[in-house]
Amino acid sequence: QKEVEQDPGPLSVPEGAIVSLNCTYSNSAFQYFMWYRQYSRKGPELLMYTYSSGNKEDGRFTAQVDKSSKYISLFIRDSQPSDSATYLCAMQGAQKLVFGQGTRLTINP
Amino acid sequence: GAGVSQTPSNKVTEKGKYVELRCDPISGHTALYWYRQSLGQGPEFLIYFQGTGAADDSGLPNDRFFAVRPEGSVSTLKIQRTERGDSAVYLCASSLAPGTYEQYFGPGTRLTVT
Numbered sequence: 001q002k003e004v005e006q007d008p009g010p011l012s013v014p015e016g017a018i019v020s021l022n023c024t025y026s027n028s029a030f031q032y033f034m035w036y037r038q039y040s041r042k043g044p045e046l047l048m049y050t051y052s053s054g055n056k057e058d059g060r061f062t063a064q065v066d067k068s069s070k071y072i073s074l075f076i077r078d079s080q081p082s083d084s085a086t087y088l089c090a091m092q093g094a095q096k097l098v099f100g101q102g103t104r105l106t107i108n109p
Numbered sequence: 110g111a112g113v114s115q116t117p118s119n120k121v122t123e124k125g126k127y128v129e130l131r132c133d134p135i136s137g138h139t140a141l142y143w144y145r146q147s148l149g150q151g152p153e154f155l156i157y158f159q160g161t162g163a164a165d166d167s168g169l170p171n172d173r174f175f176a177v178r179p180e181g182s183v184s185t186l187k188i189q190r191t192e193r194g195d196s197a198v199y200l201c202a203s204s205l206a207p208g209t210y211e212q213y214f215g216p217g218t219r220l221t222v223t
Contacts, residue, residue: 006151008149032210034210036214041216041219042216042217043113043200043215043217044152044200044214045214046211046212046213049211088152094165095140095142095164095207096142096157096168097144097154097212098154099144099151099152099153100151101150101151102149102150
């Protein structure tokens, strides 16, 4: 079993929809929880991070962490075609990041 | 300022050959990381440098893989006797200090072993 599980999709939604992306994990030592966005043939770029449990909002994006359930989510409101990308959850274990498989998201105009 | 740069962007090599992949981190970043991303997968950790020394090389798959960072800035990932299974995108990331969650990634080197 992988330390971090993420549904690879693909996920296709119409423009303006609310998108929900999720990951589960098994290592209770993880403290920092990140979401990266990766466009085709580009490196991942940090979108949001959350320390421990709780919610964090940044514009159209909301990250949630539930450490008791070992479950994290990213919500995208008013989705735009430019949001089409692969979204990777990542968790910090010691000095390194442990990534999920990535969910490929397409927003249709 | 400039981000993390990686060269070459693409590398095609024959099975059994030796390759070197270069990473130039953000200026002033002391921590440097190498990850490998196979098609349809998330990046997987290979090795982490703090300064010139490899602080954690637990992700290197076998002894054909080696990485150096002799002056604490540029790093080179070296792969000997390449195999077709080594084909992947090799990503480099840097962070201002070790233990920080905020790692900045380069565009990667796409390695294809034929």
